[in-house]
Amino acid sequence: MLAQLTKAERERGLLISVAVALCGLVMAVLGRNDPLGIHGAIVILAGLLCVFAIIAKFYAPEPSASRLENYYDDPTKVGIILSMAWAVVGLFVGDWVAWLLVFPELTFDAPWASFGRIRPVHTTAVIFGFGGNALIATSLYVLQRTSRARLPDQLSPWFVLAGYNLFCVLAVSGYLMGITQSKEYAEPEWYADVWLVVVWVTYFAIYLRTLVRRKEPHIYVANWYYMAFILVVAVLHIVNNLAVPVSIGNAKSYSVFSGVQDAMTQWWYGHNAVAFFLTAGFLGMMYYYLPKRAGRPIFSYRLSIISFWGITFFYMWAGSHHLHYTALPHWVQTLGMTFSVMLLVPSWASAANALLTLNGAWHKVRDDATLRFMMVAAVFYGISTFEGSFMAIRSVNSLSHYTDWTVGHVHAGALGWVAMITFGAIYASVPWLWKRDGMHSARLVEVHFWFALIGTIIYVFAMWNSGIIQGLMWRTYSESGTLTYSFIESVVAMRPYYVARAIGGLFFLIGAVVGCYNIWMTIRNAPAHAAERVDGKPDAVIAGARLQPGE
Amino acid sequence: MAVKERDSHTGYMTTGHEWNGIKELNTPVPRIVYFFLITTALFSIGYWILMPAWPLGVSFTRGLLGIDQTTTVENALKQSNIQRASWTKRIETESYTAIQADDALMKIVRQSGKTLFGDNCAVCHGLNAKGSKGFPDLTARTWLWGGDPETLAETIRVGINADHPKTRISEMLGFGRNQVLNRAQVDAVIAYLRTLPGETEKAPAPIAQLDERQKLFAAHCATCHGDDGKENLRKGRRT
Numbered sequence: 001m002l003a004q005l006t007k008a009e010r011e012r013g014l015l016i017s018v019a020v021a022l023c024g025l026v027m028a029v030l031g032r033n034d035p036l037g038i039h040g041a042i043v044i045l046a047g048l049l050c051v052f053a054i055i056a057k058f059y060a061p062e063p064s065a066s067r068l069e070n071y072y073d074d075p076t077k078v079g080i081i082l083s084m085a086w087a088v089v090g091l092f093v094g095d096w097v098a099w100l101l102v103f104p105e106l107t108f109d110a111p112w113a114s115f116g117r118i119r120p121v122h123t124t125a126v127i128f129g130f131g132g133n134a135l136i137a138t139s140l141y142v143l144q145r146t147s148r149a150r151l152p153d154q155l156s157p158w159f160v161l162a163g164y165n166l167f168c169v170l171a172v173s174g175y176l177m178g179i180t181q182s183k184e185y186a187e188p189e190w191y192a193d194v195w196l197v198v199v200w201v202t203y204f205a206i207y208l209r210t211l212v213r214r215k216e217p218h219i220y221v222a223n224w225y226y227m228a229f230i231l232v233v234a235v236l237h238i239v240n241n242l243a244v245p246v247s248i249g250n251a252k253s254y255s256v257f258s259g260v261q262d263a264m265t266q267w268w269y270g271h272n273a274v275a276f277f278l279t280a281g282f283l284g285m286m287y288y289y290l291p292k293r294a295g296r297p298i299f300s301y302r303l304s305i306i307s308f309w310g311i312t313f314f315y316m317w318a319g320s321h322h323l324h325y326t327a328l329p330h331w332v333q334t335l336g337m338t339f340s341v342m343l344l345v346p347s348w349a350s351a352a353n354a355l356l357t358l359n360g361a362w363h364k365v366r367d368d369a370t371l372r373f374m375m376v377a378a379v380f381y382g383i384s385t386f387e388g389s390f391m392a393i394r395s396v397n398s399l400s401h402y403t404d405w406t407v408g409h410v411h412a413g414a415l416g417w418v419a420m421i422t423f424g425a426i427y428a429s430v431p432w433l434w435k436r437d438g439m440h441s442a443r444l445v446e447v448h449f450w451f452a453l454i455g456t457i458i459y460v461f462a463m464w465n466s467g468i469i470q471g472l473m474w475r476t477y478s479e480s481g482t483l484t485y486s487f488i489e490s491v492v493a494m495r496p497y498y499v500a501r502a503i504g505g506l507f508f509l510i511g512a513v514v515g516c517y518n519i520w521m522t523i524r525n526a527p528a529h530a531a532e533r534v535d536g537k538p539d540a541v542i543a544g545a546r547l548q549p550g551e
Numbered sequence: 552m553a554v555k556e557r558d559s560h561t562g563y564m565t566t567g568h569e570w571n572g573i574k575e576l577n578t579p580v581p582r583i584v585y586f587f588l589i590t591t592a593l594f595s596i597g598y599w600i601l602m603p604a605w606p607l608g609v610s611f612t613r614g615l616l617g618i619d620q621t622t623t624v625e626n627a628l629k630q631s632n633i634q635r636a637s638w639t640k641r642i643e644t645e646s647y648t649a650i651q652a653d654d655a656l657m658k659i660v661r662q663s664g665k666t667l668f669g670d671n672c673a674v675c676h677g678l679n680a681k682g683s684k685g686f687p688d689l690t691a692r693t694w695l696w697g698g699d700p701e702t703l704a705e706t707i708r709v710g711i712n713a714d715h716p717k718t719r720i721s722e723m724l725g726f727g728r729n730q731v732l733n734r735a736q737v738d739a740v741i742a743y744l745r746t747l748p749g750e751t752e753k754a755p756a757p758i759a760q761l762d763e764r765q766k767l768f769a770a771h772c773a774t775c776h777g778d779d780g781k782e783n784l785r786k787g788r789r790t
Contacts, residue, residue, distance in 0.1 A: 146570040217553075220570040291573050297558055300578035301566045310588075330620045331603040331611040338595035338604075345587045352581075360560035480659040481635040486669020488678055 001074045002053055002158075003060040004067060009155040014054050016159065020166075021047025027191065030249035035177040039170055039191070039251065046166045071144045071532050075157040077433050079137025080426055081523075082165060084516050086129025087419075091509040094122040098502035102495065112176040120175045120187045126414065127185065127278065129168045134422045135281040136161060136203070139226040141429060142288040143207060146223060147214030150534055156206050163199035167192055179251045183266050185273050186240050190253040193241040200237065204230045215534075221304045225284030228312055232276040240269035260327045268319035275315035278413065279381075282421050283311075283350060289425040290374045291357055294364055299356035303349050310346025314339050321392035324401060333394065340392030347385035354378035369442070369449040373424030376453060380416025384409060399471040404494070408463025415456040415508055423452065423515060430519050432532075440521035448511040448518070455507030458500055466497035647700035695721070726771060739764045740772065 005013060021044050028040025097119050100106045107113040140157055144150060151157055171188040174180065180187040188196075207227055211219060243253035257265050291298050298304060320328060320336030355378050358365055365375045387409050391400045400406060427445055431438050439445055473490040477483060553567030555577075563576040599605065602614040613619075632639075638659050642650060650656055669678060675686040682688035687695060696706045696719055709715040712722075726732045732740065743764035 146573070148571070216568075216570055218568050218570075220568075220573070221575075288573065292571075296560075297565055297574035297576050299561075299576055300580065301568075301575040302578065302580045303584070304575070306580055306584065325620065329603070329611070330618075331606065333620075334598065334602045334604045334614075338598050342588070342591040342595055345584060345591055348587075349580075349584050478659075478662050480638060480662060481631055482659075482663035483666050484662075486666045486673065486678075488669050488673050492678070 001078075002057040004063050004072075004074060005054075005057070005154050005158075007062055009153065010054055010058055013155050013158070014051060014058070017047050017050035017054060019047075021051065023047075031251065032249075034250050035174070035179050036191070036249060036251040038177065039174065039179075042169060042173060043166070046162075046169070050162060068150060069533050069535065070150065071141075071534060072151045072154055072157070073141065073144075073433055073532070074154075075161050076137045076141045076429070079133050079140070079161055080430065080433070080519075082161070083130055083133035083137060083422070084426070084512070084519060086125050086133060086168070087512045088509070088516060090122055090125030090130050091505070091512050093118055093125060095502060095505040095509050097122050098498065098505045102498045102502060111178070117175050117178065120180065121172050123185065124168065124171045124175070124187065126419075127273075128171065129165075131278065131281075131418055131422065132164060132168070133161075134426065135226075135229065135277075135285070136164060138285050138288075138425050138429065139230075139281070140206070141433070142220075142222050142284065143210050143226065144534075146216065146220035146288065147210055148216055148534060149210055149213040151206060152209035152213065156202050160199055160203045160206065163195065163202070167196045167199060170195070174251070181241070181243065181253065181255070183240065183255075183269075185270055186237070186266070189251050190241070190243050190245045191251070193237065193243075197234070197238060200230065200234050204234065220287070221298070221301075221308065222284040222287040224308055225280045225287065228308075229276050229281035229284065232272060232280070232312075236269045236272050236276070240265055260323075263323055263326070264320060264328060264332065267322035271319035271322060272315060274413070275311070275318070278418050279315075280311065282377075282418050285425045286354055286374065286378065286421050289421075289428050290354055290371075290378070293368070293371045293374065293424070293428050294358055294361035296357050296359070296361045299353050299359070303353045307346040307349040307353065311343070311350065314343035314346065318343055318392065321397065324394050324397040337392050337394050340389050344385060344389035347389075348382055351378050351382035351385070354381075369445040370424050370427040370439075373420050373427065373449055373452075376449075377417050377420035377424060380412055380420060380456070384413035384417060387412065399475070400467060403467040403470040403474075404463045404497070405467025405471065408460050408467055411456070411463065412460045415452070415459060419508075420452060420456075423448065423512075426515075426519070430522050434523050434526035436522055436526055440518050440525065444514055444518040448515045451507050451511030451514065455504045455509075455511060458504030458507065460504075462497040462500035462504060466494045466501075469493055469497075647704075651700070723775075732767070732771065736767055740767050743768050 002010070002013075024040045024043025024045070024047055026040070027043055028037050031037040031040055096106065097115065100115055100118070107115070111117070140151065167188070170192040174188060174192070179189050181189055186193075204227075207223075207230060211223065242256045244256065245251075245253040255262055287298070287304070317339035318336055320332045321340050322336075324333050324337070355375070358371075358375060361371070365371050390396055391405070391409060400409075427439055430436075470490050470493075473485045473493065474483075474487075476485060555564050555567040556574075557564055558576055561576060561578070563578045565574045566577045568575055599612070600614065601616045602618060603611055604614060605612045638656060641653075641656060642660070650660065668680070672680070672689075676682050676689055677686075680689040692698070694703070696702060696711070706719060709717045709719060711719045724731070727734070727737050746764075
């Protein structure tokens, strides 16, 4: 794979890897009395790993110029594999956390296995590890095909992919050692944050450089969404993580914001992470893979425009609905609530645009589990955006806030929408990328689909029940005007739902493992040389190998 | 370049754009989308007019209803205090005997007491008050520091081994470590304790030896634990 890099790119790659390893060395030395030192060692290791990988192919012959006529899909292939690996890790830890709430002794008395540490391991592994890698992998794939242009170079996508995964590893390993900023979904500390900025700017640059070289007159909807995702996440990440480290040799930092401003910045970030990472990015994915797989034109170009600008504009204001009935001034809560209500319209417009695109292809939805993954994803997108706007209404929030209803809502979105659309996209692209007629087993895709759907439904229903019961128990007063239930009684009442939730999560995990096996078997049987020409003509190397109907 | 065509299924025209085989229909935005956009916008504008909403530099628009969450919560607290005052005042002022004599009042006390117990005591003593290692069983009806309402209230007020200056201290001397008793004597006391009623492990010892053990117990333990090993008021309990 790395033999595809030109000699100049190999040299540059080597230089960057050495520089990364040296950075790790500095971290290890300065942070020798701090967990930062261990992260230094991990960075050294990552740098050296890349050094060795490049050296192994350093004297390989220069790749032929004919490569420029093909799309560059190697990083996408690796990204998909990484994404599935993170999915299994993240879902496993997630289910562990779920069982931990049923059996508190499952920490085995180890500090690293306490709820506060493994819960962010779960969220980071699934959102950033699974979701992020899937977004990077598919965006590079979609970008090239909808622009009819090859990526501008071969080194920067590898830098983005490897750098991003290094960030994820630093994040997850840090939590286990107790390194955290205590900001939800922004837990990694300052040095990991700085590194992610470098990676992310490179990612955005790839996008712009490819779009500039595009041969299509228009920029496809999917790319609007992918770009909004990359750009806004950069802005959010930089602002929310503004912090001053205790010292250059210390992992701990202090946010420049304090008090309610800190809370507001965090939830402006937090909600827009949902908006632009978990929504915009995956809408980009949906807008390419769903019509492609269904073989249908997008229902309405005009609806795409309205919903894109509606989503990008309204979401920006909605974050304060996470802070209803807090020290946050009332007027900020009002704005958060009202914009969340208006947000429902473009959200449902997007879901409708996806589902109406399937008109004329519903027989395929019935027969093809891959397309059904995407259809169900659009349905869950509709459900969870309705639920989100509903829960953002102040009086509803007074019941739902701090309860499991929030957890259920997030998982309706994360399992039902994000993971389902990702699995659909991955099942569609694996045969396209590795030049197979289809997945190793269509039946196993079907198995995965039902495991995923049943798991999600069990999960979401369990959390709806427990959340609403919690909310009601916490606000029930006796005739004498005192609370009827103590908090611990509400915890006891949650137990059956926590068991159900953990079983639902287990279903989802099993589905993902089945998916990994299926993907692995598909890849294993792939022909050696497989590339796809920018002009759409069959590649000389694989002349005779069948291209996918959708390609 | 842009070739528009009619989609046979929906009857709508495409935009003429194509990306790797993906086309788009130029379907007009369904009316209902505009309807709901306008409805939700009107709702929001109405809400902004009525409620605190938009920042104005150092201040903000207060809203016609004049509602603010701070005053809302203050009023709610005031209101609930007034509602509860009918019985809280009596609890604050009347004697425990008087309170206990009033069945209606005791019903309220038990009701709110259960919740307060769950939120404050259950962490250590358990929701069923059965206690756990190091924390006494409160259902045993044997009170280490006294069981009448006044004493219980005082115990809850000052705590046990807490940081209150008047806290109750619960501490047993290290008889072995302080070399008051040697190893053999410690063993002898343990053996004696096992012969006391209520022990499962009965080890009947020769009377002569028992006397020796009993003497040790009487000399060192009975001051606090009582001659028969049964707990005394304000003193520890053997079991």
